[in-house]
Amino acid sequence: MANYTHDERLLTFTSSLGKDILLIESVSGAEAISELFHYKVELLAPVQTAIDPKKIIGTKVTIGIQAADSGGQRYINGIVSGFEFTGGDEELNSYCAYVVPGLWLLTLNTDTRVFQDKTVTDVIKAVLSKYNISPAVETSVSYTPMEYCTQYRETDFDFISRLMEQHGVFYFFKHTQNDHTMTLQDTSSKLSACAIQDSYRYAPEENLKEGFYDFVVQKFRSRTSLVTGHHLAWDYSFIRYKTLPDPLADATTSGPLGANNHEEYDYAVSAAAYLKKEASDTKISDLATFIGKIRKEECDASAVIVEGSSNAVPLQTGYSFSLTEYPQNSLNAKYLTTRVEHAVRQLPSYRTRGRAASSPYSNTFTAIPFSTPFRAPFRVKKPAVNGMHTGKVVVPSGEESYMDKYGRVCVQFFWDRLRKPNTTDNTLLRVAQQWAGKGWGTYFWPRVDDEVLVDFIEGDPDQPIVVGSVYNGVNMPKYDPAGQYTLSGILSRSSKNGAAANANELRFEDLKGSEQIYMNAERDYDLHVEHDWHTLVGNEEHRKITANQYEEVDGESHILIKKKKLEENDDEAHLNVKSNQIVQVGADKSEGITGNLKLKIGQDSNIDVGQNLNEKIGMNYSSNVGMNQYSKAGMVYVVDSGQEVHIKGGMNVVIEGGLGVCLSGPGGFVSIDPSGVTIQGMLVKINSGGAALQGSPAQTQDPQAPGSPTAPTAPTFPGDDPYSKASS
Helix, strand or coil: CCCCCCCCCCEEEECCCCCCCCEEEEEEEEEECCCCCEEEEEEEEECCCCCCHHHCCCCEEEEEEECCCCCCEEEEEEEEEEEEEEEECCCEEEEEEEEECHHHHHHHCEEEEEECCECHHHHHHHHHHCCCCCCEECCCCCCCCECCEEEEEEEHHHHHHHHHHHHCCEEEEEECCCCEEEEEECCHHHCCECCCCCEEEECCHHHCCCCCCCCEEEEEEEEECCCCCEEEEECEECCCCEECCCCCCCCCCCECCECCCCEEEEECCCHHHHCCCCCCHHHHHHHHHHHHHHHHHHHHCCCEEEEEEECCCCCCCCCEEEEECCCCHHHCCEEEEEEEEEEEECCCCCCCCCCCCCCCEEEEEEEEECCCCCCCCCCCCCCCCCCCEEEEECCCCCCCCCECCCCCEEEEECCCCCCCCCCCCCEEEEECCCCECCCCECCCCCCCCCEEEEEEHHHCCCCEEEEEEECCCCCCCCCCCCCCCCEEEEECCCCCCCCCCCCCEEEEECCCCCCEEEEECCCCCCCCCCCCCCCCCCCCCCCCCCCCCCCCCCCCCCCCCCCCCCCCCCCCCCCCCCCCCCCCCCCCCCCCCCCCCCCCCCCCCCCCCCCCCCCCCCCCCCCCCCCCCCCCCCCCCCCCCCCCCCCCCCCCCCCCCCCCEEEEECCEEEEEECCEEEEEECCCCCCCCCCCCCCCCCCCCCCCCCCCCCCCCCCCCCCCCCCHHHHC
């Protein structure tokens, strides 16, 4: 049995299975900047050696290619993504291994998640950490943290590739004997030259010198293409409610072919969405300008492309080389290798045991002038959200609501499995309203645990916006929609710690025959009408006030009642009329006073009774007239006293009758009539003694002054709105 070994051969293969267990026969594959390298490695193993694919799948392997007479090695390190048995003969079995970078593992995982307040390199490192990949970050730009960045239903690889393409970051791999390192870069002018050899002369195949290690470029061509000369990127900031102030890419920027008028215009490049909402116009503009610049440089990188083939083993993507001795001298220049396709077979072969007649290694390559900035093509499109999502409103523990000054609420999407609930590190989203003006509009804000509908502006997962709320199995409506479908309205909830009974409500009942508008104010109800208020009640109005009522009318108050007016006051009633009071009663007026009546008139009292005036006084009647008192009866004037009648004049008492005057007493009378004076008595005495009767003197009593009515308390008005300053 032959003893097979890699020693003193062109190719070596190192794996976890051990030395010389698998013998490398050939390698073919490709590498490119910002792409996953992939190699097909043909392997051999003695027929008596059992190879278990499970022991090599997913493990690291290293391919070595001798690249110099002195023993210099070019390494390709990667992981085995696939392994297959392809046949064999009496001595050797054939296998095939597929080698890719560890970064390839990111293509196997799809996720949906949100990153906040992280730079593009922070996001990349966070994603790669799951795979124990530590990239070498060699970027020059100081990237602005992105306030909101979503990976939406895309593989981890597509996600970070998209971010790198958008921000002008590209990557390539540095290989060593035991590992490979993903290197992040954004400035191609800082890239190094190829190791071992970085300058290659042009030598067509027919002029190729003897010797494998005479590395030359055998074919070379340059292609120049017309590309878009101007890239205009604009964006919009809701904070400033305007598009960004200036075109966000310099129209005069000249590419490899000079300036031209062909323009690519893109709006909503997410520059504003990436930044903090409080960022200045300048910062947003700078970022959008940078995005436009990246897009332009990506096009410029494809304006001049060179392609060729060579036997140069050291040629590697992400490194530069120089071309010499090309017939067209202008092409003898420095280039950046962007893609290489390798093909190499073992020398000497395990099967032929001899040297090949032709070179065992060849490649084809693509490059760009080193002076042209490299930007990776925009291959990965940003995923679009086709439809709305729902999420749950979250707030800090113990709170019922949390918003910033823009009315944005924290929403946790149901697909978000990484961020903790009840924390404000969740997504702050704007809330759509039916009306939103400058200091006016509607304002309904979702609260804790509400399920909200979230739409996405232009389907962009980085621009979510709350457009509504929905009930669910936990948050059920108060009224059963199935049995009370005619009810509609608005029902709030008092906060904090409000129960179901603590709410403001405006409700509409549309059931035929039971139509109703119901309104409940959990505490105060203030109504402010700045001009007229008209109310028409088709039937009755019922009102009950359990405490006090205060009204103030600055003008006149007119009340027209076409039927009865019934009022009942269980306590005192005070009325203070500061000018005239006029009362007109069309029929009878009845008043009953169980206590005293006190009436004081500052000037005249005029009473005009069309018919009878009847008064009944249970006890005394006292009248005190400061000057004259006149009493006139159209016919009969009768004074009837149960005991005595006393008439006294301070000066004169005159009793005059048109036909006669009669003074009558128990003992006689005195009569004066047209016939004369008649005195008749049982005994008539004239100057014969006796005495005049003494009448009771007049005893008048001044009326008690009425009490002054209590002044009413001025009402408070809706104009005294505690929120008026906030709403101005």
